[in-house]
Amino acid sequence: MPPLVKRLASAIGLLVAVLVLNFLLIQMAPGDPVEVIVGEMGGASEELIARLRAEYGLDKPVIVQLGLYLSKVVTGDFGYSYYFNQPVLGLILQRLPATILLVVSSLMIAVVVGTLMGIYSARKPKGLLSHFVTIFSLVGYAAPVFWTGLMLLILFASVFPIFPVSGMQNVRGSETWIGAVLDVLHHLVLPSVTLASIYIATYSRLSRASMLDVLGSDYIRTARAKGLNERRVIFGHALRNGLIPVVTMVGLQFGQLFAGAVLVETVFNWPGLGRLAYESILRRDYPTILAILFFSAILVMVANILTDLAYGKIDPRIGGSRRKAPKPKGAAQ
């Protein structure tokens, strides 16, 4: 089987497993959607409750419900949200771009800032700024993300009202296309910095260790012996090698980033999947929760595939069937 086919097959298998497990786990969890609906309605007769159960198929045995659910998902139907009263798929597609925007920009901030900080403190491990970097990143790592978010809100939206308090767009909207983009970016700053703050620590420590290791290696001495200046030694020779563990970490952390997004989106009222997840869990809105978990799994898989591709780009030893390199005899090692 060609590698890509193999890969897709295993991805599909994994997705089915995600669906089934999530479905069963939610069935086991306490709480009853009908009771929540009834509670919001301010009470209802036994008759109405029974009718609601029948309508949502909740009176059937679990295994039958699972079968029904899976057969519908295959056709792209993720059911009907109990709470939002609209098809789940539409609900999710509406929220997905906001989350992808938030997660990807946070990741970029974390990787770029973290790596630069790491490079700096690897170059001058005993410098004052290095200690500052260490403290800063540890605080960012240790502080709960919702607390960091609230602090940033108080500081930069209330005390110094530079950034908007919540949401993704200005209520009044914007007339021009460019104005709308700037508006979204303006709203994006605080949430993405908040989400990035946890991961900056990871990346700065990781890239520091990795750069220290790389800078001590023989090929860096070779690069210096060529007469390259420090900047070219670092960015031309050391960085690509130093980035290898960072890329690995990006792939591993993508899932966690989604978990972080739930909190950040809730704090900043960001209209993404995370907040949707939070709301639908509160309402016991099972079809929505299941679909969110399903789509997050897809995103994590896509991220992992991208990471692997990036990995092969950065490290030619992993690239595999990249090109028809003539293998010389005795080219072991």
Place this chain on the structure above:
Amino acid sequence: MDPVLEITDLKVGVDTGRQVHSVLDGVSLKLTPGKTLGVVGESGCGKSMTALSTMGLLPDRFAVSGGSIKLMGEDLLAAKPARMRELRGNAISMIFQEPMTALNPVLTVERQIAEVVELHQGKTGAEAREIALEMLRAVQIPSPEDRLAAYPHELSGGMRQRVMIAIALACRPKVIIADEPTTALDVTVQAQIFRLLRELQDQTETAIMLITHDLGAVAEMADEVAVLYAGKCVESGPVREILSNPSHPYTRGLMACTPRLRLGAAAASAAEEGLGEIPGMVPPLGRFPKACRFAPRCALADARCHAEAPPVVPTGPDHSALCWHTNKMEQVA
């Protein structure tokens, strides 16, 4: 002929934080265009430190504390870092011991060779590529066009060392320092690399400083020899003189330690003789004896050797040794 590189009374120390230990104590060497100087000694005697001082690439904590290093009359120890970068890889280049780790694993062979040409000769694009190709041909790598795009891990050890040599030679340097260039290679490959270096030297009139612990390599390659022991140059002279009439007990000891292949009846007598050894080991930094540094391991040592530093004694044409007992050499080994 005027020496192209002249090291005079070089002193290097290492700062351990508590005190400064002497690593090199008054090493003087001369390199002549088109000739090879073999620098011989055990590990820890200061060979590599001599090379790295010349390149201006001493590791942290190591510093030159005296003497001079002159490349075509220019004092390298007084040169500014920017000037040293101009010279490194250009007028003076280095081949390292470990071809496995001395090349950058994530850059192609072309990039690693072309880089020096771009840096020092201002060549770009196709021109730099053409020179890289020419260099691969010069170091006799088979199908050089294909190897340009290869990464180091796709090449064998001997090939990688050829690439290292190509990098070192790319700018036609006046001086090449080869630090144990064949130690990590198979014997058959060693012979090829030495032959290649000799051929290239004949074409380019480059002076080579060959650092090695292998007297076989010296016999094959060198015109002149300097024997280092514990940071001092204990014997120096033309290679024939040194090998036929070693005038320092340490040189004699090293020669006795070199296995020789003999056949037939000679083999039996060789087995009876066994392989020589020098008792003890090179003293660690900071524990060098005050008077003659070799005295504790020397068969000829007497009270004077332990009390007074020996003088430089001329023992032949251009041949001298640092010993009180140059006239008693027959008694050793």
